[in-house]
Amino acid sequence: MRSDRSASAPMGLKIAAAAGLLFLHVPILLIFLYAFTTEEKSYQFPPPGYTLKWLAVAWDRPDVWAALGLSVRVASIATAVALVLGTLCAAAVSQTRFFGRETISLLVILPIALPGIITGIALRSAFSFAEIPFSFWTIVLGHATFCVVVVYNNAVARFRRVSGSLIEASMDLGADGFQTFRYVILPNIGTALLAGGMLAFALSFDEVIVTTFTAGQQQTLPIWMLEELVRPRQRPVTNVVAMLVVLVTLLPILAAYYLTREGDQVAGAGK
Amino acid sequence: MSAITQTSILEGRSGTFARLSDFFWRNPKILLFLMLAPPLLWLGIIYLGSLFALLLQSFFSIDEFSGLINYEFTLDTYRQLLIPSNFDIILRTVVMAALVTLASAVIAFPIAYYAARYARGKWKALFYLGVMLPLWSSYLVKVYAWKLILAKEGIFTWFLAKLHLTWLLDAWLSLPVVGGNSLSISYTGTFIVFVYVWMPFMILPIQAALERVPGNLIEASADLGGNPAQTFRHVLFPLALPGIIAGSIFTFSLTLGDYIIPQIIGSSRLFIGQAVYAQQGTAGNIPLAAAFTVVPIVIMGFYLWMAKKQGAFDAL
């Protein structure tokens, strides 16, 4: 669809597209508004007044800090594991023609193609079957499983560009396998891996469904929020945390976009 | 550049790395195996193993008196799925997933079409980010935002009051099935939030499918006297279909398995996800919970198979 550079869109299409995008963005923007409302008990709109005091209140809440800390630690380790597994898988799939490539792609995609609740309950019953107590590591294990696909998708797209003659050129010039990996492959896939890692981090940081099944008594930030949604205690604090979560996930996504924009796109369907 | 090295086969570096490198060069299959082993062990054993163990449990039953699992093969648990109260849950979820998918496709299409055919340069990037950011923003925050919007005293009510359309909302809420006390505790509310949360997953695959369509194909159709409706039906829609199917894999699957949205925004009637959650949690009936999870697995398996036949995976 690239032939008509000059043609402009019909008005109906413009309106429909703009309305669709507004529908996607307005609710998120409202979160920012509510973080500053003076109203404590209800979701009254428009807010009767604006204040910054909830930022301070949220800042002093140890439970928020604990949940945030846990989420960051889980996301970091899950991302690291996903980076290793996803890159290995992508390298194997793209550098060689072996049977079963499709099966491997399917296996990697399965943890996100199937509803999260299935992954969650499957892991939970496996933990109880193997008598593994819930811990930090059970959360990480669940998160890493569905984060692999994000790294994999980003890496596969980039490997496709690097593979073939660049690697042969490097070997031809006297570089052995390790040197080729260090001097040619790694610099070329680096940004894709960084982008994949950022997205995996955002995905893990935000995950709630699988986490409810693998977390036991610990609260990640999304679990904390879910508690507040089901049994609200102090709504304005929830509003502030919601705003914080939007900001924390926004940055890695933007970073991932800028890292991969010249060339392949971020594998958006891979969430 | 005059002197030419006299050997034609070089010595090569010494050391472990060099020897390993030579070894892998001579045995590429071993390298492949070493690369594949960790991810396959992780996904194959931890993930598929758990999944398989879960499915196995659906063939056990629970002893009604002791509440313990009876480890004998039986199809009783599956029979329980068919009792009216459970079957209603399945039906309700599948109908909801289908409606959400349909609505997502309708809303996503103009955005994808505009982005694929008209947006250029800076606008194209902006469109892309405009879809990616909501897609990746926090799921819970999005749900929460809609709680703010749909609450009785919330924005939606305020907005309709400004337009003097409150009567319309009241009329809708008084309808059977889709209505309720307020939007935030009705099926309508659940539906809106589902569409909001999963619709972005529909846009990119449709856009990808449409980008592969040469623009002159649409002009050709218009040239041959096709009006816009005919062009859409006979040219655009068939070409976008693989993308729509690819996107629907996500919207359908994610709706089928969600248990948080209907819990926070919706009537008290259960969806599959909630039933699974309740059965494995408070009820402690793992076999029935497992049997419930088989429903989306079977539906999605069938769906993926159909999608593959339609070539939808290329649009992912």
Added chain:
Amino acid sequence: MTTAVLFDKVSRHFGSVRAVDSVDLAVVEGEFFAMLGPSGSGKTTCLRLMAGFEQPTGGHIEIFGETAEGVPPYRRNVNTVFQDYALFPHLSILENVAYGLMVKGVGKEERLKAAEDALAMVKLPGYGTRRPGQLSGGQRQRVALARALVNRPRVLLLDEPLGALDLKLREQMQEELKTLQKSLGITFVFVTHDQGEALSMADRVAVFNDGRIQQLGTPEEVYKRPQTRFVADFVGSSNVLSPAFVKSLGYPARYASLRPEALSLGGGTGDVTGERKRVTGTVVATSFLGAANRVTVEAGGGTRIAAMVPASEALPEQGSGVTLSFAAHDLHLMDEAA
């Protein structure tokens, strides 16, 4: 004469596909050797066998007398100029050229100096700080050449290096490559599907088809005395004459080739000496090619003969009867009988 590359009954089969099938060849040190053939003829696979990217499924390869099977590409003192140049996009031009020396552990100052010299040699001095993406196709081609030559390989392999360039640039590069090869004295093995390129540049040409060498010889031999119908057809678009037709001209009943420029209009009088053969027929097509015109004549029995005639001569009308003549020794009988 030292043999630079030796193939002894080398085969490379991919499953049931015989990409290279029992090929024998010997590239002599210091020569410009071309491997010519259509795509899929096995010429590129032969090059990859020399570079070490492929391993033979049968036969034996030697590079300067040393066994090459089982030796990885990075341990062969052989370098390649790739068809798509394969410049490293993340490195500057200078770093690209210095790459081979870098991985061999040559000190930074020394290797950058060598890379500068190599860039100057390919007439790109001062381009070192740019990125591959900022260069034109012709410039990238020169960088690829410098990157390979800076390692002082004993054999330089070139895989259709001029294929992506436009005609004018290609002709210029052909001359430069030839000059460079002569001044460096490095053995060049050059893969191309362009017969003109092979004939004008190479000292010897191997014509490939279906994984086998059809003919190996100097450009003149291959052009004037093709041994098979394929070579006659592929190299120089000769007229290939059937045994029956050849017999009717008074030769043994064998396939023969006759180059279009060996034919002239009319019976062949004036200063033409020696025995001449004549063919009569009807003009079916004429086309203007600039310096010459091509006249296609139907000579009976379904035989069509193309003749190149100087543009100065008057063109016969389509459908008119003409006589073509050629010197008897210009008709080349091939080995193939029927």
